[in-house]
Amino acid sequence: MRWLLLLCLCWHLTLSATTVLVHPEVPLDSISQSQLRNIFTLRQTQWPNGTAVRVIVLPEQSELHQRFSRQRLKLFPYQLNTIWDKHSFSGTGVRPQQAESMAAMLQLLRSTPGAIGYAEANLPHPALKELRVEN
Amino acid sequence: MLKTNACSALICLVSSLLGSSVLAHDLAWQGFVAQGLISAPDSGFVNNDGGLSAELTEVGLNGRYSLSPSWHLAGQLVYLNGGNRYPTGARLDYLFLDWAFYNSDAWQANLYLGRVKNQHWLYSSTRDVPFTRPSIVLPQSVYFDGFRDVAVGSDGMALQLRHSADHGDLTFNWSLGTVPISSRQSRLLLGHNTTGSTDLTRDHKASLYWQPQLSAFSVGLVLQDAAFTYTPAATELISAADFQVQRVMLNMRYQGEHWELASELQQERLQTNGFFSPQFARQQLGQGGYLLAQYRVSPAWRWFSWLDYMVLEKDDRWGRAFSAQTGGAVPAYFAYQHTLASGVSVDLTARIRLQAEIHWNRGTARLTPVIQPDVLTNRREYWQLYAMQLMYRF
Numbered sequence: 158m159r160w161l162l163l164l165c166l167c168w169h170l171t172l173s174a175t176t177v178l179v180h181p182e183v184p185l186d187s188i189s190q191s192q193l194r195n196i197f198t199l200r201q202t203q204w205p206n207g208t209a210v211r212v213i214v215l216p217e218q219s220e221l222h223q224r225f226s227r228q229r230l231k232l233f234p235y236q237l238n239t240i241w242d243k244h245s246f247s248g249t250g251v252r253p254q255q256a257e258s259m260a261a262m263l264q265l266l267r268s269t270p271g272a273i274g275y276a277e278a279n280l281p282h283p284a285l286k287e288l289r290v291e292n
Numbered sequence: 293m294l295k296t297n298a299c300s301a302l303i304c305l306v307s308s309l310l311g312s313s314v315l316a317h318d319l320a321w322q323g324f325v326a327q328g329l330i331s332a333p334d335s336g337f338v339n340n341d342g343g344l345s346a347e348l349t350e351v352g353l354n355g356r357y358s359l360s361p362s363w364h365l366a367g368q369l370v371y372l373n374g375g376n377r378y379p380t381g382a383r384l385d386y387l388f389l390d391w392a393f394y395n396s397d398a399w400q401a402n403l404y405l406g407r408v409k410n411q412h413w414l415y416s417s418t419r420d421v422p423f424t425r426p427s428i429v430l431p432q433s434v435y436f437d438g439f440r441d442v443a444v445g446s447d448g449m450a451l452q453l454r455h456s457a458d459h460g461d462l463t464f465n466w467s468l469g470t471v472p473i474s475s476r477q478s479r480l481l482l483g484h485n486t487t488g489s490t491d492l493t494r495d496h497k498a499s500l501y502w503q504p505q506l507s508a509f510s511v512g513l514v515l516q517d518a519a520f521t522y523t524p525a526a527t528e529l530i531s532a533a534d535f536q537v538q539r540v541m542l543n544m545r546y547q548g549e550h551w552e553l554a555s556e557l558q559q560e561r562l563q564t565n566g567f568f569s570p571q572f573a574r575q576q577l578g579q580g581g582y583l584l585a586q587y588r589v590s591p592a593w594r595w596f597s598w599l600d601y602m603v604l605e606k607d608d609r610w611g612r613a614f615s616a617q618t619g620g621a622v623p624a625y626f627a628y629q630h631t632l633a634s635g636v637s638v639d640l641t642a643r644i645r646l647q648a649e650i651h652w653n654r655g656t657a658r659l660t661p662v663i664q665p666d667v668l669t670n671r672r673e674y675w676q677l678y679a680m681q682l683m684y685r686f
Contacts, residue, residue: 209361247417248366
């Protein structure tokens with residue numbers, strides 16, 4: 158019974174986990190949590206090779222966006238929105254590009270050099286690179 | 293002179309960058325339209341008759357053009373109508389060249405040249421953008437509308453340094469510039485009957501923010517030093533004047549899942565030399581600040597309330613000496629303004645928001661004009677403000 162519960166828990170965690178995906182030419186294999194947060198809050202705008210970071214997100218009301226924001230960035234979605242508004246309306250940055258669906262997210266990640274986004278951990282993502290997030 | 297040099301340098305830099313063939317091109321743009329109804333009976337905050345008014349219009353269009361990963365050009369045009377709160381009309385809100393001269397995972401540094409926004413206070417950089425501020429009318433102790441055009445930004449340069457490490461995130465902002473002051477703005481600040489010209493000769497600000505790693509709290513310290521001159525018209529009885537404003541501000545913010553708290557506390561020294569007579573000299577040490585609470589009832593609904601306090605002179609909090617200096621011509625309540633405000637906002641769609649609020653005020657120190665108060669229009673110590681605004685972003 159205990160094993161069954163553990164199995165269910167692992168299955169649930171796998172399902173609810175999110176993964177960070179980037180365009181295959183992004184010159185990184187792993188990223189720190191702090192760096193991930195800096196990228197999604199528009200502080201870090203360039204990859205180590207000098208190319209521009211292009212952040213792709215799902216709509217704010219998307220359950221996956223909310224989960225990614227809380228789990229990976231440790232930010233509530235409204236905080237992200239506030240930061241993006243502050244940058245974009247004062248000229249110091251541009252709001253991330255919004256993908257209307259997961260399929261559109263994957264397509265944008267594949268077609269946009271320097272792109273970074275997210276997906277469910279168990280979602281197949283051909284032609285994209287998965288970044289390992291280190292604490 | 294500084295403004296002319298900064299603009300010339302900006303044009304030269306943009307021209308040379310646009311001429312380069314190695315640069316990628318990328319333009320992002322967006323905007324907003326907001327219209328509301330506002331009423332502040334018994335005061336001249338919006339209009340002189342205190343009636344219901346539609347003078348609550350804010351329209352903006354901005355764009356950011358990426359010349360390369362390190363070079364960007366950003367600008368925003370706004371049209372504002374706030375009645376007596378600030379001059380009505382269109383203005384170039386900002387137009388600057390942004391050079392990200394260092395950008396790594398731990399350090400980022402940007403230099404901004406041109407007409408830059410005030411990035412130093414919590415809501416200063418987007419105070420005209422209805423979606424980004426907590427209330428339609430911000431706490432006047434810090435965000436004094438009569439001073440809006442002067443405080444919103446400056447022509448010159450700004451620097452931003454950011455650092456992330458185990459201790460958290462540090463952000464340092466520095467700016468130096470000047471601000472063109474229109475004759476309407478000058479009359480709003482100094483007095484309805486003034487006809488001379490006001491110049492801001494120096495606006496120097498610096499701020500430091502710290503957010504402990506993954507913390508819901510952040511704190512900041514802001515310093516400002518600004519100098520103005522007033523040159524009277526030949527027909528005026530007013531004397532030439534110099535004004536110096538020095539402000540120290542502490543701010544803090546907490547962002548929880550439902551609750552958000554913010555506070556900015558400031559002390560401001562205003563040195564006046566001249567104006568009322570060539571020998572006139574006065575130093576005021578004003579204090580003020582607000583405490584704001586917001587509660588997100590749901591992703592769409594938000595409630596807020598704030599308490600705002602300000603006095604022109606910390607040693608004369610109820611204005612007795614202030615009024616006595618004018619022989620009683622200016623009531624004591626022109627030396628302070630305390631406000632309790634509360635309101636709600638609802639996001640009707642992802643692009644449309646409706647917001648409504650009430651302010652209960654005691655005192656009129658933040659009603660324009662400041663140097664020569666309008667005692668005929670602002671006849672009540674206690675007055676209220678009601679506002680409702682519909683906002684659309686695109």
